[in-house]
Amino acid sequence: AVKPTAAADGSATDKSLNWANWAAYIDEDDSGNYPTLQAFEEQTGIKVNYEVAVDDNNTYYGKVKDQLALGQDIGADTVCLTDWMVARWIRFGYTQELDHANIPNIANLSPALRDPDFDKGRAFSLPWQGGFAGICWNKEAFPDGLASVEDLWSSELKGRVGVLSEMRDTMGLIMLQNGVDIAGDWGDAEFDAAIDVLTEQVESGQVRNIKGNAYLEDLKSGDTLAAICWSGDITVINAEAGDKWEFAIPDAGGTLWNDNFLVPIGSTRKTNAETLMNYYYEPEVAAEVAAWVNYITPVVGAKEAAAAIDPELAENQLIFPNEETLSKAHIFRSLSGAEEQKYQAQFQSILLGA
Amino acid sequence: MAVREFAERGADLELVGIQKRFPGFTAIENLDLTIPAGSFFALLGPSGCGKTTTLRLVAGLEEPTQGRILIGGKDVTSTRSHERPVNTVFQSYALFPHMSIIENVAFGLKRRRIGDPLGKAHEALRLVELDHLAQRRPQQLSGGQQQRVALARAIVNRPALLLLDEPLGALDLKLRRQMQLELKTIQEEVGLTFLHVTHDQEEAMTMADTVAVMNKGAIEQMGAPAELYDLPKTAFVANFLGQSNLFSGEVAGSTDTAIAVDAGGARLVVPKARAHRHNGAVTVGVRPEKVSLHVEAPVPSSERNVLGPGRVLDVSFSGVSTQYLVDVPGHGTILVFAQNTGSGPSVGVGAEVWASWLVEHGFGLDDGAVEVERFAADDSTTSIAAQRRDDLVAELGEG
Amino acid sequence: MAVREFAERGADLELVGIQKRFPGFTAIENLDLTIPAGSFFALLGPSGCGKTTTLRLVAGLEEPTQGRILIGGKDVTSTRSHERPVNTVFQSYALFPHMSIIENVAFGLKRRRIGDPLGKAHEALRLVELDHLAQRRPQQLSGGQQQRVALARAIVNRPALLLLDEPLGALDLKLRRQMQLELKTIQEEVGLTFLHVTHDQEEAMTMADTVAVMNKGAIEQMGAPAELYDLPKTAFVANFLGQSNLFSGEVAGSTDTAIAVDAGGARLVVPKARAHRHNGAVTVGVRPEKVSLHVEAPVPSSERNVLGPGRVLDVSFSGVSTQYLVDVPGHGTILVFAQNTGSGPSVGVGAEVWASWLVEHGFGLDDGAVEVERFAADDSTTSIAAQRRDDLVAELGEG
Amino acid sequence: MAFAAFATAEAQPQAPRKSSRIALFLLLPGILYLVLFFLTPLVSLLLTSLQAPLEYGDIGQYQYAFNWQNYVDVMTAYWPHILRSFGYALAATVFALLFSYPLAYFIGVKARRWPLLQSLMLVLVIAPFFISFLLRTLAWKQILSDESFVITSLKALSLLGPDAHFTGTPFAVIFGLTYNFIPFMTLPLYTALERLDLRYLEAGSDLYANPFTVFRKITVPLSMPGIVAGTLLTFIPAAGDYVNASRDFLGGPDTQMMGNVIEANFLVLLNYPAAAALSIILMAAILVLVGVYVKRSGTEDLL
Amino acid sequence: MSGEVQAAAVLGGLAESEQSELSARGRRSNGPTRQGRIGLGSWLLPTYTILAFVFLLIPIVYTFVFSFNDSVKSNIAWRGFTFDKWLNVCNVEGGAVCEAFANSVIIGVVATIIATTLGTMIAIALVRYRFRARSVISLLLFLPMATPEVVLGAGLAAQFLAVGVPKDMTTIILAHTMFCISFVVVTVKARVASLDPALEEAGRDLYGSPAQVFWRVTFPLLTPGIVAAALLSFALSFDDFIITNFNSGSVSTFPKYVYISASRGIPAEANVIASAVFLFALVLVIGAQVSRAARAKRLAKLG
Numbered sequence A: 001a002v003k004p005t006a007a008a009d010g011s012a013t014d015k016s017l018n019w020a021n022w023a024a025y026i027d028e029d030d031s032g033n034y035p036t037l038q039a040f041e042e043q044t045g046i047k048v049n050y051e052v053a054v055d056d057n058n059t060y061y062g063k064v065k066d067q068l069a070l071g072q073d074i075g076a077d078t079v080c081l082t083d084w085m086v087a088r089w090i091r092f093g094y095t096q097e098l099d100h101a102n103i104p105n106i107a108n109l110s111p112a113l114r115d116p117d118f119d120k121g122r123a124f125s126l127p128w129q130g131g132f133a134g135i136c137w138n139k140e141a142f143p144d145g146l147a148s149v150e151d152l153w154s155s156e157l158k159g160r161v162g163v164l165s166e167m168r169d170t171m172g173l174i175m176l177q178n179g180v181d182i183a184g185d186w187g188d189a190e191f192d193a194a195i196d197v198l199t200e201q202v203e204s205g206q207v208r209n210i211k212g213n214a215y216l217e218d219l220k221s222g223d224t225l226a227a228i229c230w231s232g233d234i235t236v237i238n239a240e241a242g243d244k245w246e247f248a249i250p251d252a253g254g255t256l257w258n259d260n261f262l263v264p265i266g267s268t269r270k271t272n273a274e275t276l277m278n279y280y281y282e283p284e285v286a287a288e289v290a291a292w293v294n295y296i297t298p299v300v301g302a303k304e305a306a307a308a309i310d311p312e313l314a315e316n317q318l319i320f321p322n323e324e325t326l327s328k329a330h331i332f333r334s335l336s337g338a339e340e341q342k343y344q345a346q347f348q349s350i351l352l353g354a
Numbered sequence B, C: 001m002a003v004r005e006f007a008e009r010g011a012d013l014e015l016v017g018i019q020k021r022f023p024g025f026t027a028i029e030n031l032d033l034t035i036p037a038g039s040f041f042a043l044l045g046p047s048g049c050g051k052t053t054t055l056r057l058v059a060g061l062e063e064p065t066q067g068r069i070l071i072g073g074k075d076v077t078s079t080r081s082h083e084r085p086v087n088t089v090f091q092s093y094a095l096f097p098h099m100s101i102i103e104n105v106a107f108g109l110k111r112r113r114i115g116d117p118l119g120k121a122h123e124a125l126r127l128v129e130l131d132h133l134a135q136r137r138p139q140q141l142s143g144g145q146q147q148r149v150a151l152a153r154a155i156v157n158r159p160a161l162l163l164l165d166e167p168l169g170a171l172d173l174k175l176r177r178q179m180q181l182e183l184k185t186i187q188e189e190v191g192l193t194f195l196h197v198t199h200d201q202e203e204a205m206t207m208a209d210t211v212a213v214m215n216k217g218a219i220e221q222m223g224a225p226a227e228l229y230d231l232p233k234t235a236f237v238a239n240f241l242g243q244s245n246l247f248s249g250e251v252a253g254s255t256d257t258a259i260a261v262d263a264g265g266a267r268l269v270v271p272k273a274r275a276h277r278h279n280g281a282v283t284v285g286v287r288p289e290k291v292s293l294h295v296e297a298p299v300p301s302s303e304r305n306v307l308g309p310g311r312v313l314d315v316s317f318s319g320v321s322t323q324y325l326v327d328v329p330g331h332g333t334i335l336v337f338a339q340n341t342g343s344g345p346s347v348g349v350g351a352e353v354w355a356s357w358l359v360e361h362g363f364g365l366d367d368g369a370v371e372v373e374r375f376a377a378d379d380s381t382t383s384i385a386a387q388r389r390d391d392l393v394a395e396l397g398e399g
Numbered sequence D: 001m002a003f004a005a006f007a008t009a010e011a012q013p014q015a016p017r018k019s020s021r022i023a024l025f026l027l028l029p030g031i032l033y034l035v036l037f038f039l040t041p042l043v044s045l046l047l048t049s050l051q052a053p054l055e056y057g058d059i060g061q062y063q064y065a066f067n068w069q070n071y072v073d074v075m076t077a078y079w080p081h082i083l084r085s086f087g088y089a090l091a092a093t094v095f096a097l098l099f100s101y102p103l104a105y106f107i108g109v110k111a112r113r114w115p116l117l118q119s120l121m122l123v124l125v126i127a128p129f130f131i132s133f134l135l136r137t138l139a140w141k142q143i144l145s146d147e148s149f150v151i152t153s154l155k156a157l158s159l160l161g162p163d164a165h166f167t168g169t170p171f172a173v174i175f176g177l178t179y180n181f182i183p184f185m186t187l188p189l190y191t192a193l194e195r196l197d198l199r200y201l202e203a204g205s206d207l208y209a210n211p212f213t214v215f216r217k218i219t220v221p222l223s224m225p226g227i228v229a230g231t232l233l234t235f236i237p238a239a240g241d242y243v244n245a246s247r248d249f250l251g252g253p254d255t256q257m258m259g260n261v262i263e264a265n266f267l268v269l270l271n272y273p274a275a276a277a278l279s280i281i282l283m284a285a286i287l288v289l290v291g292v293y294v295k296r297s298g299t300e301d302l303l
Numbered sequence E: 001m002s003g004e005v006q007a008a009a010v011l012g013g014l015a016e017s018e019q020s021e022l023s024a025r026g027r028r029s030n031g032p033t034r035q036g037r038i039g040l041g042s043w044l045l046p047t048y049t050i051l052a053f054v055f056l057l058i059p060i061v062y063t064f065v066f067s068f069n070d071s072v073k074s075n076i077a078w079r080g081f082t083f084d085k086w087l088n089v090c091n092v093e094g095g096a097v098c099e100a101f102a103n104s105v106i107i108g109v110v111a112t113i114i115a116t117t118l119g120t121m122i123a124i125a126l127v128r129y130r131f132r133a134r135s136v137i138s139l140l141l142f143l144p145m146a147t148p149e150v151v152l153g154a155g156l157a158a159q160f161l162a163v164g165v166p167k168d169m170t171t172i173i174l175a176h177t178m179f180c181i182s183f184v185v186v187t188v189k190a191r192v193a194s195l196d197p198a199l200e201e202a203g204r205d206l207y208g209s210p211a212q213v214f215w216r217v218t219f220p221l222l223t224p225g226i227v228a229a230a231l232l233s234f235a236l237s238f239d240d241f242i243i244t245n246f247n248s249g250s251v252s253t254f255p256k257y258v259y260i261s262a263s264r265g266i267p268a269e270a271n272v273i274a275s276a277v278f279l280f281a282l283v284l285v286i287g288a289q290v291s292r293a294a295r296a297k298r299l300a301k302l303g
């Protein structure tokens, strides 16, 4: 297929920026303002329209893919998407090449994240936050807590369990529980075995909710008492709705991922987007965001900045995981197009309850 | 429901002290009525006088506020509509549009679980000569045919009493006359009791054995049609049942057999036997077809009342007869009908004429002096217009 | 549109060789008609005979397949409706519901840019005595009032020709009679040419100067009402305009002034002047009101035709008159009307009677021997039913 | 044609007119519009449904082919959803009918005497329209969530089992569909019942039918056009709905309907041929069902 | 959503003129209002009706009540009463709610204007002219109503993609217009059919040229039907989510906003907007009814 061409940049005159992101993914004060963003606006004069528009990588892609294919504006000048989805965008030519000269702070990018195989040298993307997928539960209902994915299948939780619609997290956790090294060289057999587990739990009604970031609403309403979750989210809803939930990486391990900034092909405000990225790569800013969202920051120096705010923060394993924590987290290996199609279809058919 | 065969012949109907109040309106004040079995009874009256309400009470579609209803001697006042041995031919026919003709006719029989409903229904259709259309839907029939189906649908049940609510109201004149004949024939054939409601006086007179004239919820006069026509008791009846020339005055003298009334200077003699009142202020009258016109002053005679001279105001030819409007000073306008037999004088507008009639053709009303109106007030149209406005108001209110 | 003042008086209307075909149906075969200016002309005929079609052709709402239309001598055949000096009072009145009465009446004037449309409209409303309701909407008026507004709306334009399509059809009898009078009065006042369509023979006869009886798209007879009634030319006219007793037979002899017809054994004499045919198979007739009944055989006389003896089949009293049906062997059923003047014999069912009428009252039709039908075929309902069915079929086919 | 029966006014006999040039002028823009934006997409949908994956292509890349197999594949993969869709839609239709008939009867027949009340009730029936149907559905989701007052009370009263729940169950989806389409059912029923000539009911009772028989033999058949219209207006959109059954609203993994499958294939799996084939199947099935239904209920003239 | 034709009838109450009263009168007059003894128990049906309305209004009341919730982000638990959300509707998320709402209104208005124009033209042609393609055209108009929205939405989306049309406000409007046309045709057709052709003939007879007759007679008489159709069409467009979702690209509409925020908690501001629309519509409809009633009373006095 012909790749679309990038739109011309109008940032010089157009001081605005649309940023699409996931829920509970930026610092937010009680009145619903985003302090770091406000500071950015004051500092640069760029008016940012921050939209919580991503619930799930696939559904977001589904919504914008047609415009992307035509090289049109998708209503966002930068979006934060997960590695594997970013890989697809880059492959299809749906992203604009970043001008590193506009992002001097890229120097603060954690060395481990500089050369992912889907974007050598970070020509097209830049990490926003990373995190774990693990398990979480309602502390009021389960003071004793859960330790493994297996615990989600307990009869006490029947109908009150949620899993993520993000295949790599949900399947990753189950495969880990099955003893599979998800980063390693697994194949259909391993995947099928995990699918069987999930199918059984869904069909039996053990798992009722399969959602994207919307799983937070189910936790809040009480429809879900325990779930496969993303690490930082729990801190955020605890802050919002009372300290009711807890997160843990299961015994058998959790997944580790990164969400990355990218500039969609039809955006006319690439420079503004780069200015924003540069801003969030200030260690102090990164620390402030991290303090709120509790996700792993890719910014070197943020730890020190965080320690300055609150020493305890620097020890938070969700933000600054140590080796031991990291050893429990695994990266889901990348999939070929055919694998993607096949595994996604299998997974989706569970979501559809076939 | 229990299988009940209804009377093969009609039954008496008795209404005793019936009153019917609607919220804010008393439709029937105090009604007593007896209709003998097997008769063809017509209830005649202007629009809104309570005819339909009476029928609905008998059918059980409405409950009386007071009074009792007896059919064949049995009190049915609290019996529900579907349990009364009564059937109605509705003004609009009310044929079920979703059923074929034969299904319509068989409906009542099936509800009562009468054996061979279709056979009986076909028989009833044969009676009204529509058996060949048994499979059609009502919408596919002409108005007259629908009317006959409605009749068949009622008759097939052999009800003790058949109610007909202006069943001919929707038909045009020609068809109406034709249906009147058929209805009468069928009644004679099946011998049921017919209670026929109409506001067409000619219809009531040509069809019924007995006519009751109803006005404002009460019965004004009742009797055989010719009797009522010949000797109306009230001005209302005199003008509702055909037209009349009425004259009010004081009784100025009387003999054994007659009274003489001084009306606007003329002396009008009426036989005592034909006058409801014999003294004081009275109203006497004569039918227009009984009046003769004379181009010369007639010789005074004790056998005739004479008025005149007057002047012909209008002559209108209507085929069979010619109508003359004669203005007689002191007596207002007199209406005279002359059949176009080809004999008799034929006068033009403006001619000077005298009007006379035989004493034995006059009648005296039971009313006192009445505000003599030549034509009955145009009740029907006024009420139609009012009705329209009401509909409109309801509509507007409803949105 | 150009400002054009129409004639203050009516204009002649001429239809020449008009034919109108609808897809699959010829409504008018060959119609010639001349209506003199200022006359009140009535077009009378059964339902479906083409009356409305004729009016619509004149109004320009329909184009003739063949033939010419002249108004005041000017050929308007290809002139469009809104350019013809013609106005119509529609059966349904067709008052614009979204305009007030005065706006309705002024509509035509405004379209023609006539000066002071409102003043003229008020004047027209005064003529029909409705000026006080000028600001109302049509729905707020009674049927009779609406009819008068429709009339005012047409008259205000002073059209050369006013077309009235059964404007009284929707009214009840009483109101109808009242409106007939008013219409006639207004026509006399404004002096326009009125072309009035109706299927009510009484209406046509009482209102019009000239009546044309139409049947199956052609005019059967035309003339003054009394003339037509007195001397019908065809069996259709004889029975559509009132009722007739008709007898077919061969002319058996003739004198200078009269022919004698041998009908079923009886010899019926008809004046030559009153017979359209003088030899061969003919049909002669007499109106029922001209026939007298005798309880004894009348003395033969050259002045009277006598039939009998026969037997009275039915007597029906209708107030003003009594109708007798007499079966005379060989002649079928004879209808006799006797006004209830109180004189004359009154006979009962089954009595033996003779019927007679003055020779001068008989008439001879232009038709040959006809299948004598006592009552005209029930055209109207048959065609209504057919029409309904057609509608239905069209509907089904289209859905 | 279809649904004309909902018209509130009686038809007048129309003088058929000739001038087809005017007709053409009147029809052309609208018809062209429909051809362009309804018919053409439908045809390309048909073509898409026959596409095959692009050889060596990436995810979501297809080429024109004549791949009937797509239909077989989606039928095999999704037959439960097809059945479920029609099952839920049918159930919702039946419930909506049962719910609406008495309501419409009251408004259309009993309330005739109070026109103002009648129109007020009609307004209330369509009131839900004024609030976005997504919000209505979410409101139910929250009102009936596991920890909600309603559900906890029912559990406390032991009317519900301890691990019973509402959201995510077939019951919830059918409930949502029913609720959302009640106005679509009530209004046509109302229209039919409002026109119901009560004299037919009186004639029935006059002909010895008891109230129940009158209802069964006269009221119901006479309101048939309303019933047919209402059921169609409920069934068609309900069968194609995907909001109620969506996992974000009232549904769960085992309640997904055709709409959800089509959406997932279009937007998540990027399997356009499958989505298109499913769309065509859904539409064809609905047309067939509607045709049969309308024929059997004897209301063809609705169409 | 299909079939809010009856809703149109009710909404049309806003626009009813005397003409419809005329035609409606005929219909009414065949139903006497007296009801004798026919029907269900005298208290059963009213009770049911009240309960049914309570049920219908639950989510609406819920939505309304929660528009006053002093919530921070998601609006699930009751956290106290506040007017803030009403006073600051447009201040959250950079006014996203209001922007979506404004988009919905614009789209609704434009789609309504186009659909009403095209649909009215078709309706007039269908009733007033005979032509051969009639049944084909009728079918073409019926199909969009019988097609599930997913199919409509997905088909059109695929078509726009294939042709390379960018998805924005225009595509939403095009899509909405498409599904509104059929409903407009049905609604207006009923009106045209009930319009007595004699009225137009009277116009011609009274010297009105064809254009004058159309604008002075035909059009004013069709107005109530056209307005009803327009209101219906606006309601359909305003509440549409499924078709919009497929064809909106990055443009937000109110339902789309609700759908998207459903996954992250709907802010109380959405409830405010929905409640406001609801109240506005309710006041409008009830106001119209009451003024009609008042007019009727005046009229009665006049008589």
Ligand SMILES: Nc1ncnc2c1ncn2[C@@H]1O[C@H](COP(=O)(O)OP(=O)(O)OP(=O)(O)O)[C@@H](O)[C@H]1O
Pocket: B022, B023, B025, B026, B027, B045, B046, B047, B048, B049, B050, B051, B052, B053, B054, B199, E033, E034
């Ligand atoms: N349900 C009702 N509520 C109030 N008034 C009523 C009701 N039914 C009838 N009436 C009134 O009772 C009176 C008698 O009505 P009814 O229908 O019996 O008249 P009618 O003699 O049959 O007249 P018509 O010849 O017009 O049919 C009328 O004034 C009518 O308005």
Ligand SMILES: Nc1ncnc2c1ncn2[C@@H]1O[C@H](COP(=O)(O)OP(=O)(O)OP(=O)(O)O)[C@@H](O)[C@H]1O
Pocket: C022, C023, C025, C026, C027, C045, C046, C047, C048, C049, C050, C051, C052, C053, C054, C199, C387, D016
């Ligand atoms: N547009 C048409 N297409 C086909 N046939 C028509 C059309 N208009 C009228 N006709 C037929 O032409 C005949 C004459 O119709 P017309 O309306 O002139 O009758 P009419 O004399 O006015 O009858 P009525 O007294 O019922 O009004 C009827 O048979 C009618 O069915």
Ligand SMILES: NCCCCNCCCN
Pocket: A022, A023, A024, A025, A082, A133, A166, A168, A169, A213, A230, A233, A257, A259
């Ligand atoms: N609340 C923010 C959650 C971000 C989750 N990102 C998706 C990770 C997929 N593995």
Ligand SMILES: [Mg+2]
Pocket: B051, B052, B053
């Ligand atoms: Mg009555």
Ligand SMILES: [Mg+2]
Pocket: C051, C052, C053
């Ligand atoms: Mg006619």
